[in-house]
Amino acid sequence: MGRVTIQQVAKAANVSPSTVSNLLNGRTERMVPATRERIEAAIAELGYRPNRAARQLRTGRTQTVGLIVPSVGNPFWGAFARELEVAALAVGCSVLLCNSERDPERERRYVEELWEDGVRGIVLCSSLPTLDHLADVVARGLRLVTFDRPAQPGDPDSVVSVSIDNHVGGFLAGSHLTSLGHERLTFVSGSLASVNRTGRFRGFCTALEAVDLDPTAMPLWTGFEDTPFGDVEAAEVGRRAAHALFSGTEEPPTGVVAINDMTALGFCRGLRDQGLRVGSDVSVVGFDDIILADLYDPPLTTIRQPIARMAALALGEVLDDGDREPGRSVLLRPELVVRESSAPPPVGGVPERRTAEVRASDLRASDVSTTDGAVR
Amino acid sequence: MGRVTIQQVAKAANVSPSTVSNLLNGRTERMVPATRERIEAAIAELGYRPNRAARQLRTGRTQTVGLIVPSVGNPFWGAFARELEVAALAVGCSVLLCNSERDPERERRYVEELWEDGVRGIVLCSSLPTLDHLADVVARGLRLVTFDRPAQPGDPDSVVSVSIDNHVGGFLAGSHLTSLGHERLTFVSGSLASVNRTGRFRGFCTALEAVDLDPTAMPLWTGFEDTPFGDVEAAEVGRRAAHALFSGTEEPPTGVVAINDMTALGFCRGLRDQGLRVGSDVSVVGFDDIILADLYDPPLTTIRQPIARMAALALGEVLDDGDREPGRSVLLRPELVVRESSAPPPVGGVPERRTAEVRASDLRASDVSTTDGAVR
DNA sequence: TCTGTGCGGTGTAACGATGCACCAAGGTAC
């Protein structure tokens, strides 16, 4: 296929392949400039590009980093993937993208596969509570950087993490609502077992306690016990939560903090299904600040994650061969972005304004549940 | 690193490496079952996994397909990328994802690089009018499948395309609005030079003509001449279009078809900026049916692209070694999804309801322009 | 007994780049 090899370059430059290889790999200390120029000229003229497969076979290394996200179908992860690629491109790396769909087994398989492919390291976007399923590969030397999942007690030492301070984020969201005067608040999220959920929820609770509200007295949405909602269905979680919270017998909340923007948007949709208005009837605060947050009607108040900076940081952690403190967590400060989905609570509480238009078909399954109960 | 090689397997099974290789590559016709079982047992016991780099070096082939999208930051492409990965996973392939940001040069570089990496083929999501910048690589044997870009006259013969019938899509969108009684309609899109834009716009015009409306007499949004809006900024295009169309001196449209959902959503946001209501004041029809279309308030009427089927088809075209008719286009039929962003036009035209709340800061730059003119 | 042939595998030379060990030539030092 007309592929140019290092031999051909060597011949053209009248040197040995080794010398060309030396140049290619920056071992130029003891190389006379004239030689170097000859080789460079030959490379340019022949349009030589080193064969990656051969290189990798020989060295065992790559210029690729793996990225595992729950699903690029979710705009937040799509945006993050894009930022990581931008960062990688700048340093001549490429990114191999995998969707774990939050399935630990699938996550493990991908990690294993990427490792066998010889990636430099992996940025793992997972919020699974443990990394036990990956301990093997990490022990064998994989550079693993977790994103959006601060290091946990049992994690392997070499794992580095980059994320926002979820506690602060949850606190910002919660206190934004309490400062508007809300006193009945709910935290909505799909899975209970995710790490960032815990942080955000704690922050939320802290915000309530700061104004002498009792988190355990709030209307609670416990999510689905065993329904494995994918990231794309995050919105559906929110929507169902809205249906459940506002059709029960209990007095509903006047404000809600959602685990992420997709869930928040779904929640807004659920409110709308019931004829309630976001902002004026019920305040909603999201998390992430995806592009659509600003686009939504009303524009969504949310907690912004600085994904571009985080992507750059995560990539740096993967690539830096230098002295990296093992087990460190980089925590960035999130930022509250106030838009129009949050407002003071309506006087007299949330109106009973469910319209007849609620179509049962809007709910995909029947698995809706609400529970009261103590906050864990 | 404890890597198991084919030699070790061979030794364990008491055969030669060649025989193991034969099994691995399905050349089992003249292999006695006992041998086969011995080898399989050895593979299982040692946990052998073939080394991809070595394999690729030897054969020049991979189990990877390239995917080039404008930007995974855009939910439509994110969703498509995910579907393609699902399809690829099912046949044991992996997907290498690249964001072209609609830059032809970047597109070319990626294609070149993927080709050098030995991908089986590339699914290119591009709507550039020509493929000239890729003619080289295609001529050298690259299997290229374009998505969302029907084959054009000058395209290389071997290029296959998978897309919806944009003309039908545009027609469905347009005639949905005319059948609701709209008589002043506008088509909104960012770049004018994209292939699918042409198809959709023609379909839109056909729909107008079908009810004796003159497309050239409609309020026209010509987009930006040279502003290279990325895919993530598609929404911004729509928003600016709304600002321009509804603040000019000309009588504004009562209905709008957008080139895609992100632009439609941006347009809705722009309407809102001016105190206009989507659906009741102005009807908006999008294109793609991204998840957010259903989530939006009001839910967006749109033209659905069957991305899962399209992804599977595109992958098939990349992988099928069989008899493929060169230069063929697979056109799928899009589907109109009616939601609540479209309704009959308001009696008495669009109300002058711009509120004082329009903040100049909502517009990022000053580059807004509208032009009247003949339809090309 | 000799040739032919089908069967079930094996031997071996690549694929392209790398990097260690080595080398020839010239310059000191004593």
Add this chain to the structure above:
DNA sequence: GTACCTTGGTGCATCGTTACACCGCACAGA
């Protein structure tokens, strides 16, 4: 003069897999 160093490179084995050519064997037909 010889021992030794520095300079500027080169030779060669090697990474793990593949695929083509070939091989020994058994049995059939003549």
